[in-house]
Amino acid sequence: MESLVQNILNALQWGSFYALIALGYTLVYGVLTLINFAHGDVFMVGAYIAFFVSTFLLTTLGLPGWGVLILAIPLTMFFTSLVGVTLERVAYRPLRRKGAHRLYVVITALMAGLILEHANLAILGASRKAFPSLIEEQVYNIGGVVFTNLKLGVIFTAAAVFVLLNFIVTKTKIGMAMRAISYDKFAVPLMGIPIDQIIVFTFILGSSMAGLAGLLFAMSYPVLEPYMGALIGWKAFIAAVVGGIGDIRGAFIGGFLLGAVEIMVVAVFPSTYRDLIAFSVLLIILAVRPTGLFGVARHTKI
Amino acid sequence: MLLTVENLKVKYGNIQALQGISFNVDKGEIVTLIGANGAGKTTTLHSICRLPPPEAPKVVEGDIKFKGESILSTEPHTLVSVHNIALVPEGRHIFGNLTVKENLTLATYARKDTEGIKRQLKHVFELFPRLKERENQRSESLSGGEQQMLAVGRALMTGCDFLLLDEPSMGLSPLLKYELFRTLKRLNQEGMTILLIEQNASLALHLAHRGYVLDTGEMAAEGTSEELINDPEVKRAYLGG
Secondary structure, rough: HHHHHHHHHHHHHHHHHHHHHHHHHHHHHHHOOOOOOOOOHHHHHHHHHHHHHHHHHHHHHOHHHHHHHHHHHHHHHHHHHHHHHHHHHHHHHHHHHHOOHHHHHHHHHHHHHHHHHHHHHHOOOOOEEOOOOOOOOEEEEOOOEEEHHHHHHHHHHHHHHHHHHHHHHHHOOHHHHHHHHHOOOOOOOOOOOHHHHHHHHHHHHHHHHHHHHHHHHHHHHHEOOOOHHHHHHHHHHHHHHHHHOOHHHHHHHHHHHHHHHHHHHHHOOOOOHHHHHHHHHHHHHHHHOOOOOOOOOHHHOO | EEEEEEEEEEEEEEEEEEEEEEEEEEEOEEEEEEOOOOOOHHHHHHHHHOOOOOOOEEEEEEEEEEEEEOOOOOOOOHHHHHHEEEEEOOOOOOOOOOOOHHHHOOOOOOOOEEEEEEEHHHHHHHOOOOHHHHOEEHHHHHHHOHHHHHHHHHHHHHHOOOOEEEEEOOOHHHHHHHHHHHHHHHHHOOOOEEEEEEOOHHHHHHHOOEEEEEEEEEEEEEOOOOOOOOOOOHHHOOOOO
């Protein structure tokens, strides 16, 4: 029983990371029908931004750890969203203006991701960075279930992000515009809506969440390297697809599902089986429901 | 003149869709542009509305002026938010994944006048009571006629005073057609300027004050509705005898 609760907690923590990253894939896909393959690397850049921001605040300004954390959250989200917006501006928008086929935009996204990885490698070198500890880790033990304040913080943050995004997408005009674009791009400017503004907003949302995930991930697993975004990015992308890409509920369900499957596999099998079995399960889900759990097949997809 | 189109030549790729047409619409008028399929009616509207690429037709010569100023380099959303020109596109293009209310709300995206928006919504619901009944339904579940009402209602919500309609009667039953055209007449009496594109020439000419006849990218005839209805050429080609 304890180990089940323990595993669920672990699954929720990993699911939170996947969900926060999957959001970026799903939001951008919803608006542009573009799979932004650079997004995993935006998460990596987010972790590095968190590293530099935290180190600066900690050592140069000498702030206490909790103060650093409070400042690092908005700053990391802000700077990471700048990265996302820049990508959109220099890589995707010019192609969209020329009416390029989606395939070329996806290839551009792949290249943009590689550029982020190797720019990092070139500028910062291959050595890993150790993320400073910002808050004192508290370990709680309730009835044999061991968890930390950090783990709870990660899960709580993901839940709060879900509530916030759900509100934005369903209740605000800009959220309605995002949903409208995913249904019928043609008619959106006819409503007096500047499409580019909605697209930029989408990139801000997606990449700031990736930045948040980067910060939380670096706090939980404090070793940073340029390729850290690659595998986790792929996994989050698959989570988004399994949940039903284009739907934010799908991103969360897919993320938590992947987290759960991974943790459960490790609980039963040797840990080397983790990714094999996890991806096989996802493959089966997609074979049964190709549009994902929340996805709807639509014939009017534009 | 509210809208002046001067010697407009437009290309879609290598196809010359408009060969230099001129027409105008004055404030408070209903003007109709009639013609057969492929005559260039929709191209004309899309040129006015400055749709973003790749849908946008390419204007190679001529000018489109609104209140005396060229709007050829205006962005499509600015046309709505600054110039108050709204288009009801062919095929309605409502947002099926949003509710009726959300469709109407979205059209007020660029507006800040909360009171005006409220009044407008009341007005739209008064014009189309069916929309009020179905307010919270996903709009893809509406019937074709209701979707057309939503498309018109949505255009009105932008706060436009110049309404462009592209084949609004397409796919509607005769009864709904008359109902829609009665509504357009009422809107015009309330001060709305209307540019109407129709294949159903008889219906359009009976509503409009003036009309233009487009034929393969060229203006074939123009005049008051009465003149066009009595023109033997127009009668033969577009009014069925």
